[in-house]
Amino acid sequence: MHGKMMMSKVMRALGLMSGTSLDGIDVALLETDGEKVVKRGPALICPYDDEIRQMLIAATAEAKTLQSRSERPGSLAGAERELTDRHVSAVAQFLKKNGIDNATIELIGFHGQTVLHRPEAGLTVQLGLGDVLANATGRPVIYDLRAADVAAGGQGAPLVPVYHRALIEKLPSRPVAIVNIGGVANITWIGRDGDLIAYDTGPGNALLDDWMQRRTGAARDDDGAAAARGTVDENAVRFLLSHPYFAKPPPKSLDRNAFTLDAIAELSTEDGAATLAAFTAQTIAKAREFLPQEPELWIVAGGGRLNRAIMGCLAERVHHAVVPAEAANINGDSLEAEAWAYLAVRSDKGLPITFPGTTGVSKPLTGGVRADPAPARMPS
Missing domain, CATH: 3.30.420.40 (ATPase, nucleotide binding domain)
Known part of the structure; x- marks a missing residue:
């Protein structure tokens, strides 16, 4: 399904990481073919203010009651939308600060904010609306990278090891x-x-x-x-x-x-x-x-x-x-954001992102969901 030409193509990808900490959003640029790290680019940290931090703390507490990945009761729906908007803003800040043309970004890897991770119950929930981010930035977004692994009986974490191996x-x-x-x-x-x-x-x-x-x-x-x-x-x-x-x-x-x-x-x-x-x-x-x-x-x-x-x-x-x-020679602040760019490229090419030795999944497995921006409408 994925030919040799596609496998060797180097892509320019952005990684967005907010993870389990409540510090903020890390943004990093990476040029990679999904196997070797071709070039690590600039990075930016966009700290959370108290308003979004408190919103996410409340959402994490509320998420303890979730029984399915798609539920967004109470404050969760509002927190997810606000979080996504903050990511849109972080991408814009990053591009402006570094003088990068948005059109040169081929892919965005979007982690979202983990509010619940119970793989033993088949549940991992990261807040973040991939389609909204894709439409707002005009770039394809790969998100929900943990879900396929958990659905296949894996732990859904950690996902960064394959990038660690490429780095060292x-x-x-x-x-x-x-x-x-x-x-x-x-x-x-x-x-x-x-x-x-x-x-x-x-x-x-x-x-x-x-x-x-x-x-x-x-x-x-x-x-x-x-x-x-x-x-x-x-x-x-x-x-x-x-x-x-x-x-x-x-x-x-x-x-x-x-x-x-x-x-x-x-x-x-x-x-x-x-x-x-x-x-x-x-x-x-x-x-x-x-x-x-x-x-x-x-x-x-x-x-x-x-x-x-x-x-x-x-x-x-x-x-x-x-x-x-x-x-x-590793950037300790941007490492995980870089990894999400790397994983997005691997996901887009159908390459494995989780392995028996990392998540316990039975065989190497790809994952992630791709959201493409809606086509521009012609004026009537």
Whole structure:
């Protein structure tokens, strides 16, 4: 179905990522044939304001009652429309800032905002109207990239590993672990022969962000400053690590709200932050229990790489170097947005985006839905 000429065609794609964190929208440009990374372009972060953040927090809480992917009760429908409009705006901002002609963009990969992820129940819900985005931007949009995998019995996450493998193709170290610490933390293990193992290791920044919001009104613990002033409550860490998720072998994936702050409710702000940073680091280090070989290099992307407490705790717990993404010539902020551009191209070409070693699906599988902009109407 997909001929050789099509397979080798390089496309100019935009990736839009909002994911499980509530920070904002990441936009990145990538030129790729869906196999090799030809050229990484500019990127932009469009932070959420308090209005949309609160809207999405309410929508995520409301989504806990969903029984089907298509339901949009209560505030969910309004949040989905507002979120989509914010993405339209983010694309416009990106193009204007970088002097890029919209007509040169061949494809947009649209993640949307995850509000529910329960693959064991066959449910994963990302808010975002692909057809509205396509019509507003005038460009084809690939969206809903997790659904086909979940419908086939996979975890629907993580999806970025195949892009991780393309990015580190020329690195001499093997095996390599790429850890993304967003709302949820996940690991990609890339073996010497390119084999992939990937799964969610546990909470990334989500619990810590929620803690800081509750205690200080701040959206995050910038630079891990609060955690650095605190003392880790080892009993609380042990209690959190007793959750059955950590003993379960991969493939596995996690909902952002799978854990609560109850275990640290009585701690000071600083001690709670330190405890949560240590918990995140410990769950990443525990990933080694399920890997065939110890990684020779740990590359950390996502907002968590900027938290000194998390990075320091992780470095203490593993046996090889732990470095931020930039040390491996990877943009730790735009990595996932780039990945969504890459996955959109793979999806458009019918190439697999999930694999038995990454989501537990029975065989390599493509996915995603394509929305083309409505044709322009001729004036009557």
